Amino acid sequence: MITALATSDLPAHSHNAVSPESVLKDVFGYGEFRDGQGEVIHHVCQGGDALVLLPTGGGKSLCYQIPALVREGTAIVVSPLISLMQDQVEQLKALGVKADYLNSTLDAEAQANINDSLITGKLDLLYVSPERLMQYAFQQLLGRASIALFAIDEAHCVSHWGHDFRQDYRALGKIKSRFSHIPVIGLTATADTATQADILTQLNLNAPLVYKGSFDRPNIRYRVMSKYKAFDQVVSYVKQQEGSGIIYCNSRAKVDDLHNKLFRLGFRCAAYHAGMDSDERELVQRQFLNDKIDIVVATVAFGMGINKSNVRYVVHHDVPRSVESYYQETGRAGRDGLESEALLLFDEKDAARVKQWIEQGESGDRNHIELQKFAAMEAFSEAQTCRRQVLLNYFSQFSDSACGNCDICLDPPKMIDGLVIAQKVLSCILRLSQQASSQYIIDVLRGKQLKKLQEAGHHKLSTYGIGKDKSDSYWHNILNQLVHKGLIRVDITAYAALRLTEAARPVLKGEVPVQLAVPRLEFKPDKKTKQAPANYDRTLFTRLKHLRKVLAEENEVPPYVVFSDATLVDMACKLPVNRTTLLEVSGVGQTKLDRYGDAFIKLIDDYIHRDS
Numbered sequence: 001m002i003t004a005l006a007t008s009d010l011p012a013h014s015h016n017a018v019s020p021e022s023v024l025k026d027v028f029g030y031g032e033f034r035d036g037q038g039e040v041i042h043h044v045c046q047g048g049d050a051l052v053l054l055p056t057g058g059g060k061s062l063c064y065q066i067p068a069l070v071r072e073g074t075a076i077v078v079s080p081l082i083s084l085m086q087d088q089v090e091q092l093k094a095l096g097v098k099a100d101y102l103n104s105t106l107d108a109e110a111q112a113n114i115n116d117s118l119i120t121g122k123l124d125l126l127y128v129s130p131e132r133l134m135q136y137a138f139q140q141l142l143g144r145a146s147i148a149l150f151a152i153d154e155a156h157c158v159s160h161w162g163h164d165f166r167q168d169y170r171a172l173g174k175i176k177s178r179f180s181h182i183p184v185i186g187l188t189a190t191a192d193t194a195t196q197a198d199i200l201t202q203l204n205l206n207a208p209l210v211y212k213g214s215f216d217r218p219n220i221r222y223r224v225m226s227k228y229k230a231f232d233q234v235v236s237y238v239k240q241q242e243g244s245g246i247i248y249c250n251s252r253a254k255v256d257d258l259h260n261k262l263f264r265l266g267f268r269c270a271a272y273h274a275g276m277d278s279d280e281r282e283l284v285q286r287q288f289l290n291d292k293i294d295i296v297v298a299t300v301a302f303g304m305g306i307n308k309s310n311v312r313y314v315v316h317h318d319v320p321r322s323v324e325s326y327y328q329e330t331g332r333a334g335r336d337g338l339e340s341e342a343l344l345l346f347d348e349k350d351a352a353r354v355k356q357w358i359e360q361g362e363s364g365d366r367n368h369i370e371l372q373k374f375a376a377m378e379a380f381s382e383a384q385t386c387r388r389q390v391l392l393n394y395f396s397q398f399s400d401s402a403c404g405n406c407d408i409c410l411d412p413p414k415m416i417d418g419l420v421i422a423q424k425v426l427s428c429i430l431r432l433s434q435q436a437s438s439q440y441i442i443d444v445l446r447g448k449q450l451k452k453l454q455e456a457g458h459h460k461l462s463t464y465g466i467g468k469d470k471s472d473s474y475w476h477n478i479l480n481q482l483v484h485k486g487l488i489r490v491d492i493t494a495y496a497a498l499r500l501t502e503a504a505r506p507v508l509k510g511e512v513p514v515q516l517a518v519p520r521l522e523f524k525p526d527k528k529t530k531q532a533p534a535n536y537d538r539t540l541f542t543r544l545k546h547l548r549k550v551l552a553e554e555n556e557v558p559p560y561v562v563f564s565d566a567t568l569v570d571m572a573c574k575l576p577v578n579r580t581t582l583l584e585v586s587g588v589g590q591t592k593l594d595r596y597g598d599a600f601i602k603l604i605d606d607y608i609h610r611d612s
Helices: 020-028 037-045 062-070 082-094 108-119 130-134 136-143 167-178 193-203 230-239 252-264 278-289 323-330 348-359 364-382 387-394 419-431 438-445 451-456 472-484 504-508 538-555 565-574 590-608
Strands: 050-053 074-078 099-101 125-128 147-152 184-188 209-212 220-226 244-248 269-272 295-298 311-316 340-346 415-417 488-491 497-500 515-517
Touching: 020 037, 020 062, 020 590, 037 050, 037 062, 037 209, 050 193, 062 074, 062 147, 062 184, 074 130, 082 099, 082 125, 082 278, 082 590, 108 136, 125 130, 130 136, 130 167, 147 167, 167 193, 184 193, 193 209, 220 387, 220 472, 230 244, 230 252, 230 311, 230 340, 252 269, 252 295, 269 278, 311 323, 323 364, 323 387, 340 348, 340 364, 348 364, 348 472, 348 488, 364 387, 419 438, 419 472, 419 488, 419 497, 419 504, 438 472, 472 488, 472 515, 538 565, 538 590
Parallel strands: 050 184, 050 209, 074 125, 074 147, 099 125, 147 184, 220 340, 244 295, 244 311, 269 295, 311 340
Antiparallel strands: 415 515, 488 497
């Protein structure tokens, strides 16, 4: 549809005259397609089906939004979350695109009005839930409308092999049978080989173009730390960060606890989980998008489709259940392409607990798949080789060179002969009859003067105090490494008591060597290699951000809806002082030029001539 382009300064095109390239420039403000985008967009514009696998922030949305504006009719976009729909629609409207959503938050009158707009061809895009799309009445309505295409966002939800399978998505394959002449495009940021094949089968696509972009997000630095005194670690880390961040925890109780503690220390933060009512959640999301708070402490309920481009770091307080979840959650950092970080705090006890939860699941088949997925997540967490290689290999994107931008590459683990250290730990476990938890074992090794040790007579053991020269956190790290190496297992059925495995026997006898990594116990910031162009003016960038905030508040939209950080950086590099040069800045399209351009041009012009 061409309506999206008919902003005040644009000529009304005849429909066929609109090319994907002109929509990209005039509406979205970009000079060229990213890798793969052009191919997919042209294919869908010509009526073909497609499956697009691109990382978060890789430009998936444009793969259906541009065809929606080029083809006749309305594009129907299936999205799993209300917040996701609202976010996308708000950004499209800011670009002058006629977009809307239909969901349960709207009253009957509003829904009826949107249905009318659909039938009369007044919409470019309409976002709906999978349940809505499969309703008989809604399909009857679609039969009376002109439909440009169907886009299935988060398409991994249709697959049993996907990490986020949803029953509602299962029926979406019927759309192709019912509307066989209309193109269908599936989009996802995470799908291993089995999931990809299943999506194609489930969606019933007809000779689709499958485009798989690189899963690499080179601007994200991956780090894993041994989890010990997690709260102190989180505080120390967050204090060293600039900008917005998300901290993920695996339970509501942990979210509330961590948020309360951070809040008391004066951090601008909020909690987010499914136990809060929808108004509260909506408020937190809005505050985060509007930069009113810096940190959201959340369960995985937060973030799918949160298109905030300037999240600078993501912390996983607890280990995720799959590499896909981890990848998707860390992918919420650095969507503007500027440097960002992902920190995972890893602990064997957490891992044992997750395995226990999975094993207690309802479905045997599903449990088996989830256990395999979790094993891959553990392997990533315990890796002693480049983390990005481990991550990319999981998605069958094999890479033989180390990335140079993860903790292992930047500070390779120093290996030492750990036989004596391992023997100290293993014999202590044995002396405590394999009934003690890790902290108790450490208390004995460090010779602590504790009443419970005295009462149990454990201060008389030969292993009492043999590790007093090292800290608690040092021994926690060593215990974790011995669990990784298969010498110890955590018995969840017995209050997380540590037990020796068969492999521990030859170590105790000194018959086999043991290599251990020197424990890393605190977070050290590295010399940052800034990926943003070094030649942009920081002072001007700060002023542009302030102007953006003022305009965002006036227009009641989040700041990034005005312009992203990356667009402001480009402005600070190119210093545009008229409408023509401002249009050359990445992310400035015709509607945004009309809406905000003059204010930014004036600020830049004043800044350049401030001393003259």
